[in-house]
Amino acid sequence: MSTPAGITAPPAAAPVPDATRAGSRALFAVCAATLLVLMNYTAPVAVLPQTARSLGAGLTTQTWLINAITLGLAATLLVAGSLGDDFGRRRIFRAGLALLAASTVGAAVAPDAGTFVAARVLQGVASAGILAAGLGLLGHVFHTNHGRSHATARWASMLGAGVALGPLASAALTALGSWRWFYLVLAALAAVLAALGGRLLAESRAERTARIDVPGVLTLGAGLALLLVAVTAGRTGWLRPAVLIPLVLGALLLAAFVAIEARGRAPMLDLALFRRPDFRIATLGAFFTGLAALGPSTVLPTLVQQLIGVSALGAAGLAFLWAGASFVVSNQMRHLGTRFAPTRQLALGFALTAAGYLAMLGYADAHSWVRTIPGLLISGAGSGLLNAALARLAVASVPPHRVAMGSGANNTARYVGSALGVAASITVASSLLPAGQTGGFTARGADAVLLLGTGAAVLGAAAALIRRRVTAPAPAADGHGHRADGASAV
Numbered sequence: 001m002s003t004p005a006g007i008t009a010p011p012a013a014a015p016v017p018d019a020t021r022a023g024s025r026a027l028f029a030v031c032a033a034t035l036l037v038l039m040n041y042t043a044p045v046a047v048l049p050q051t052a053r054s055l056g057a058g059l060t061t062q063t064w065l066i067n068a069i070t071l072g073l074a075a076t077l078l079v080a081g082s083l084g085d086d087f088g089r090r091r092i093f094r095a096g097l098a099l100l101a102a103s104t105v106g107a108a109v110a111p112d113a114g115t116f117v118a119a120r121v122l123q124g125v126a127s128a129g130i131l132a133a134g135l136g137l138l139g140h141v142f143h144t145n146h147g148r149s150h151a152t153a154r155w156a157s158m159l160g161a162g163v164a165l166g167p168l169a170s171a172a173l174t175a176l177g178s179w180r181w182f183y184l185v186l187a188a189l190a191a192v193l194a195a196l197g198g199r200l201l202a203e204s205r206a207e208r209t210a211r212i213d214v215p216g217v218l219t220l221g222a223g224l225a226l227l228l229v230a231v232t233a234g235r236t237g238w239l240r241p242a243v244l245i246p247l248v249l250g251a252l253l254l255a256a257f258v259a260i261e262a263r264g265r266a267p268m269l270d271l272a273l274f275r276r277p278d279f280r281i282a283t284l285g286a287f288f289t290g291l292a293a294l295g296p297s298t299v300l301p302t303l304v305q306q307l308i309g310v311s312a313l314g315a316a317g318l319a320f321l322w323a324g325a326s327f328v329v330s331n332q333m334r335h336l337g338t339r340f341a342p343t344r345q346l347a348l349g350f351a352l353t354a355a356g357y358l359a360m361l362g363y364a365d366a367h368s369w370v371r372t373i374p375g376l377l378i379s380g381a382g383s384g385l386l387n388a389a390l391a392r393l394a395v396a397s398v399p400p401h402r403v404a405m406g407s408g409a410n411n412t413a414r415y416v417g418s419a420l421g422v423a424a425s426i427t428v429a430s431s432l433l434p435a436g437q438t439g440g441f442t443a444r445g446a447d448a449v450l451l452l453g454t455g456a457a458v459l460g461a462a463a464a465l466i467r468r469r470v471t472a473p474a475p476a477a478d479g480h481g482h483r484a485d486g487a488s489a490v
Contacts, residue, residue: 022202026141027151029200030134031158033097033193036186037127038162039169040104041069042323043182046167046316047174048302054179055113063232063426066298068117070419071228072124073131074412075221081132081408082213082268089133089140090203096129097194101187108183128408135394135407140204152391153333159387160326160380164319167301171316213268215260223253224416231423269409273398278342279406281464282393285346286413288460289390293353293383294414295421296453297322303429303446304372307364318372322380329384343464345389350461352382357450357457364443382457390414421456425449 044051044065052062084092103126106119135155142151173181227250233243261267273279301315310318333345356379363371390410398406429445 023141023147023151025200026137026202027154029193029197030093030138031154033093033130033134033190033197034155034158035162035165036100036190036193037130038159039166040100040123040162040183040186041073041127042163042166042298042319043170043186044179045298046171046301046305046319047179047312049305050174050312051116051179052113055110055116057113059426059430060232061113061117063423064117065113065120067228067232067419067422068120069124069127070415070422071225072121072126073128073415074124074228074419075224076125076128077132077412077415078220078269078408079217080128081136081406081411084129084133084136084408085205086212088203088205089136090197090201092129093133093137093201094194094197096126096133097190097197099126100130101190101194104183104187104190108180108187128411131411132408135391135411137201137204139407141202149333149392152394153330153388156333156384156387156391157327157330160323160328160330160384162323163297164323164327167316167319168313171312175313213260213264216257216264216268219253219257219260223250223257226250226253228416228419228423231420234423234427273406273409276397278393278397279409281343281346281466282390282397282406282410283413284463285386285393285460286390286410287417288350288456288463289383289386290414290417290419291421291424292350292417292453292456292460293379293386294418295456296357296425296449297379297383298418298422299425299429299449300372303364303441303449304369306441307443307446308367308369310369314369318369318376321373322376322383325377325380326384326387329381330388331384333385333388342389342393345385346464347461349382349385349389350457350464352385353379354382354454354457354461356380356382357454360450361447364446421453424452428452 048062048065051057051065055065057065080092080096100123103119103122107116107123110116110119135152138151138155169185170179170182173179173185226246230243230247230250233240233246237243258271261269261271274283297319301319304310304318305312305315356375356377358375359378360372360375363369394407394410428448429441431445
């Protein structure tokens with residue numbers, strides 16, 4: 001059969017039957033699941049006061065109502081990516097969707113804050129499997145520069161769309177009945193996607209003997225968990241044993257993880273990848289994206305509700321503006337992404353994030369939610385640039401057989417940064433209180449959160465622009481976008 005004009009036939013040595021249809025199916029399944037993950041991730045943001053009242057959660061516990069899912073994500077993303085590469089990316093992807101459905105039902109029926117937090121941690125574990133294996137599936141299906149740029153930009157746009165729609169859907173269902181309704185609807189959708197995944201996706205895995213890095217799994221998961229426990233507990237004082245003990249233990253476990261990965265025969269994180277400038281920049285960029293873009297923006301709807309008196313639906317509308325700008329910009333980068341170096345795109349994204357935060361300073365003092373709109377649009381556009389650039393780098397900076405591990409490492413850095421950003425933002429917002437006031441937030445605290453995000457964004461821009469002065473020339477790429485060293489030439 002002849003090849004239609006304008007379409008390049010796949011190489012004879014490695015035929016890919018019906019590649020266009022397979023790519024479209026994979027892109028739909030992965031993007032739909034990513035949308036659900038981010039909607040779920042941000043669902044409590046606009047209805048935190050209502051959820052906290054229903055579950056009897058105090059201020060410290062409210063931090064966990066938001067951060068529990070981030071704990072599950074950060075602790076298991078790298079593990080999920082490694083398991084996907086070794087045991088099958090589709091298998092891990094579908095298992096993640098099934099666990100998301102089950103754990104979301106648990107969140108919907110939770111009788112108290114402890115049960116809800118436990119369910120959210122499990123949601124984070126499920127989300128880790130979906131995100132790490134999902135981006136790995138796209139990296140397997142799309143091989144060319146143009147194809148990967150298109151696919152990863154679409155995937156990145158789902159991050160913005162999920163952040164936009166999650167608070168809005170949650171607030172709307174809360175207004176109609178209960179915050180619990182959102183989780184019941186999402187559980188049903190996750191179950192449907194888990195069932196469809198077997199038909200829409202082809203299995204892929206690395207061509208090597210599958211092994212589970214048990215010591216790495218235990219030290220990384222426990223180390224990150226203890227670190228986040230310490231940061232969250234730091235709101236009421238950093239020199240208390242309840243903060244110092246988990247902080248020190250977490251640091252020791254993370255150091256042990258690095259030592260284990262350096263000496264292991266089958267590590268889930270190949271430390272040699274950090275010799276690649278693109279991998280280092282991708283990891284640092286992801287960390288500062290979580291710290292600067294996700295952390296403060298997650299806390300902002302709660303501050304607007306409590307300081308200005310905006311309704312849950314109104315706060316969700318403001319979050320929609322930020323995330324909507326992120327979605328639009330990420331989606332447009334599938335057309336423009338190949339024209340910009342990812343490092344410059346990251347630097348511009350961080351610059352816009354900082355500019356947006358500075359534009360919002362004083363909104364609480366002025367008691368005006370309108371003053372936040374320009375800043376939300378600017379910082380949202382910056383977030384869109386960051387998401388698109390990081391998705392490209394996560395896939396392109398690792399060898400093809402470790403693409404899910406690259407996604408896991410990138411997203412681990414992102415959500416560790418996010419967890420630290422949320423905890424630090426709530427700590428700062430609740431610590432700048434007048435004498436005699438023991439709870440709540442102030443306008444000074446709201447501005448401090450914006451300045452904290454600005455500082456993190458400036459550091460992120462600097463990290464993105466640091467390049468080695470002397471680098472070895474990259475191996476030449478073949479006609480299909482693959483370099484001689486096994487990495488993608490994207």
